[in-house]
Structures are given as C-alpha cells and as structure tokens.
Amino acid sequence: MIATPIIESFSNYWPLEDKAIEILNNSVTGKKLKRKAFILKPGEECNHFSFVVKGCLKMYKVDDKGNRHNLQFAIENNWISDYGSFYDQEPSDLYVETLEPSYILQIKKNDVFSLYDNSPLFDRNFRIIIENAFIEQQKRVLQTISSTVEERYLYFLKKYPSLSNRISNVQIASYIGVTPEFLSIIRRKIATK
Amino acid sequence: MIATPIIESFSNYWPLEDKAIEILNNSVTGKKLKRKAFILKPGEECNHFSFVVKGCLKMYKVDDKGNRHNLQFAIENNWISDYGSFYDQEPSDLYVETLEPSYILQIKKNDVFSLYDNSPLFDRNFRIIIENAFIEQQKRVLQTISSTVEERYLYFLKKYPSLSNRISNVQIASYIGVTPEFLSIIRRKIATK
DNA sequence: CTTTTTTCTTAAACTATCTTATTGTTTATC
DNA sequence: GATAAACAATAAGATAGTTTAAGAAAAAAG
Numbered sequence: 001m002i003a004t005p006i007i008e009s010f011s012n013y014w015p016l017e018d019k020a021i022e023i024l025n026n027s028v029t030g031k032k033l034k035r036k037a038f039i040l041k042p043g044e045e046c047n048h049f050s051f052v053v054k055g056c057l058k059m060y061k062v063d064d065k066g067n068r069h070n071l072q073f074a075i076e077n078n079w080i081s082d083y084g085s086f087y088d089q090e091p092s093d094l095y096v097e098t099l100e101p102s103y104i105l106q107i108k109k110n111d112v113f114s115l116y117d118n119s120p121l122f123d124r125n126f127r128i129i130i131e132n133a134f135i136e137q138q139k140r141v142l143q144t145i146s147s148t149v150e151e152r153y154l155y156f157l158k159k160y161p162s163l164s165n166r167i168s169n170v171q172i173a174s175y176i177g178v179t180p181e182f183l184s185i186i187r188r189k190i191a192t193k
Numbered sequence: 194m195i196a197t198p199i200i201e202s203f204s205n206y207w208p209l210e211d212k213a214i215e216i217l218n219n220s221v222t223g224k225k226l227k228r229k230a231f232i233l234k235p236g237e238e239c240n241h242f243s244f245v246v247k248g249c250l251k252m253y254k255v256d257d258k259g260n261r262h263n264l265q266f267a268i269e270n271n272w273i274s275d276y277g278s279f280y281d282q283e284p285s286d287l288y289v290e291t292l293e294p295s296y297i298l299q300i301k302k303n304d305v306f307s308l309y310d311n312s313p314l315f316d317r318n319f320r321i322i323i324e325n326a327f328i329e330q331q332k333r334v335l336q337t338i339s340s341t342v343e344e345r346y347l348y349f350l351k352k353y354p355s356l357s358n359r360i361s362n363v364q365i366a367s368y369i370g371v372t373p374e375f376l377s378i379i380r381r382k383i384a385t386k
Numbered sequence: 387c388t389t390t391t392t393t394c395t396t397a398a399a400c401t402a403t404c405t406t407a408t409t410g411t412t413t414a415t416c
Numbered sequence: 417g418a419t420a421a422a423c424a425a426t427a428a429g430a431t432a433g434t435t436t437a438a439g440a441a442a443a444a445a446g
Contacts, residue, residue: 083328084328087328127320130323134326144338145337168394177337181396373424390444401432403430
C-alpha cells in the first residue's frame, strides 16, 4: 500500500481505522525526485501536503538582495508544505527543494479536505502534527530573539544530530540566521575551547 | 451563557452544534484579572487553554541575564497558552501576565481532552486555530532571520495597529528582539524620513 | 577520472546592535 | 492629587555580525 509510511506515522498518535486507511490510500501519490528538484517555487500555489519517505528537503525564501533563508528542513517522516499558501489560496513566496535524491508522498488539496470530511481522525492527527510543529517553532522564535549565535548553533546540533551530519554548514547557517563566514568563526571558537 | 465569546469565535470557522455548545459551556470558567496578574509562571505546568474576552496579556521568557523576551501578545478573541507545557506535561519556563485589567475564559486540561472526544468539531476548530497561529509564527521566524530591525518594526505596526497603540515601545522592542534604546533610534530614523 | 561546483576557512574593514548612563516625561498607585 | 514607577530619548564606547575577497579542500556532475 502506497500510503503505508503515513499510516505508520499516524499510528504514533491516533491510528486510522480501516475505512480511513482506504480513503487515504486512494488520495496519496508518490513522487521520485532528483537532487536539487523543486516541488514549490515562488508564484505557485501550494496545492499539496507533502510527506518525506526518503531523502531531505529544505524550504527557503530568497530576499530582495538574493540571500537565501532556510525556514525548514524535512527528512524521513516529516511533512513539508507552505500552509499559508495552501489554506489562503495565495501564491507562495517560498522554494521547497530537495537536498538529496528523495521519495515523497503527496495529497492534493481537494483530497486533504475530503479526508477531513470523511474521518475525524484526520482532523485529529493533523491537529497534533501542526501542534507539535508550532511548539518547535515557538522554541525557535524564542531562541532567535534571545540567544547568541553560538547557543543557537549548539542547540541545532543537539536537536537535529542526524540532520547536521547530512547537510552543509552553509545550510545550517542559513537556518539559524547568520552568514556562513560567521558560523565558521563560531565553529572555530567552539573547537578551541 | 458564559462560553458565548468562544462560540462566536468558532462560528468564523466551524460553528458548534447545540450538543457541543452545551458541553463547552460546562467546561469554561471565567476569571477577572488585575493589571500585572500572572496566569502562568516558570515551574508551573500549563493546565488550561485561556481565551481573552477583554484585555491584553503577554507571554514571555526571562533569560539567564534577567532580560525579558516577549513571545506573544493576546488581545480580545485570542488564545494564549503554553502548548509545549500543556501537551508534554512539563513545567513551563514562561510567564503569562496581564498588561491591562482583563477578563479571560479558561478550559481545564481534562476538559480540553473531553471536548476533543465529545465532538470532532473541537478537533477541527482547534486545528484551524493552531494552523493560523503556525502560519503567523512562520512569517515571524522568516522576518527575524532575514529582515532589519526597521523592517520588523514597520511590519509589527502594520500587522498589529490596534496593539501598537495599546502597549509600550519597551514591549514591542522585546517582541521584535531588540533593546528599547535601539528601537528608539530606529523610530527617530523613521520619523525624520 | 576529470572538470566544475560547492564548501570551508581566514582576515580586514565596515555596519548594526548592545551596554551603560543620564535626563525629562508619562503613567500607575495609594 | 502626590509620589513612585515605568517609559522614551539621547549619546559614547564596546561587542557582534556582515561584507568582500581569496585560496584550499571536498563533493557533485559528466
């Protein structure tokens, strides 16, 4: 069954009933992606929920000066979607791009709403998923307005140990909101302690 | 009915049925608060969802150096709760404090879970509320890692015009992640343009 | 396996932001 | 209505972070 990875992920929260599993299975499509492939670009509307089965993606914005700013990484069992664009039906201003060859599952917008209407378990599971994402993001806001770059970097390493071995420091710098040059200085400082 | 303000707020999304209204009404308690009153302090667990009927509250953290960092403001019809502490049953490290005399409605943790189990409309409405909060917060993360203080301040004024007339610049500075002195410099710079 | 692209580090000059301190003004509190 | 507390503006010196540039190392692409 194509939707198995999502079903297993939900089983950590509220396992789906057979009926819901069948509906989900009919709503999911798989997509194999090369490195540096885009599933969303500015100007496009985000019309899918995307779930990473294998690989790694980043969501980022390019500002007026051409600088990139990473908003989110997604690895195995993570969801990555521009919810603002998805729900408000507005063009996104974000890129979502693979950092590695990846395999993802997608649910089209209409199907997402059908899921919600067909079983309350979808409302519940997606509520819990977004709550967890909100909680993590709140910690990030707090860190960004209150901590030094060194603290933010060390927190990132501790929080996402598997990620930090998988992506470059350029990507990490862009996530914690600092230039790669300055991150390099911080790394040296940490190393010589 | 005590829960009317919440019921009306939900009616913007998915209006409750009579049965759900009755359950909600039995789950809600009101609380009148003076200025500078706390509904959450570090070390306590967040055991309620809180909804502001009248007044204004802030959620903030005090760091090791004693500096305060505002994470969220809540005015009429906003929810304010430490979801991390609420769901993970861990002591909070945040304060939630009134900035004005206020009147709030609260739902105890057990009652929140009962609501979820008694009607799917609660899962759905709270899903939508947290989704919207997530989307707003994502914009804030992006701004904080990519924009200048001036841009962040102007965005705040534009986004929360009613709030910015209601709270001091000290509070705004603490929200956008800058010292009040520096915000003052930015304000002069904007004024003399 | 070779070429091209990306990454990492270093350094110096520059800019943004913080710290500390002072003063006048506004806002709460009793 | 008087007093205390919080707020806003300003300035000088200190620290944190950026910019630009360059070269060596590593990784990706053909």
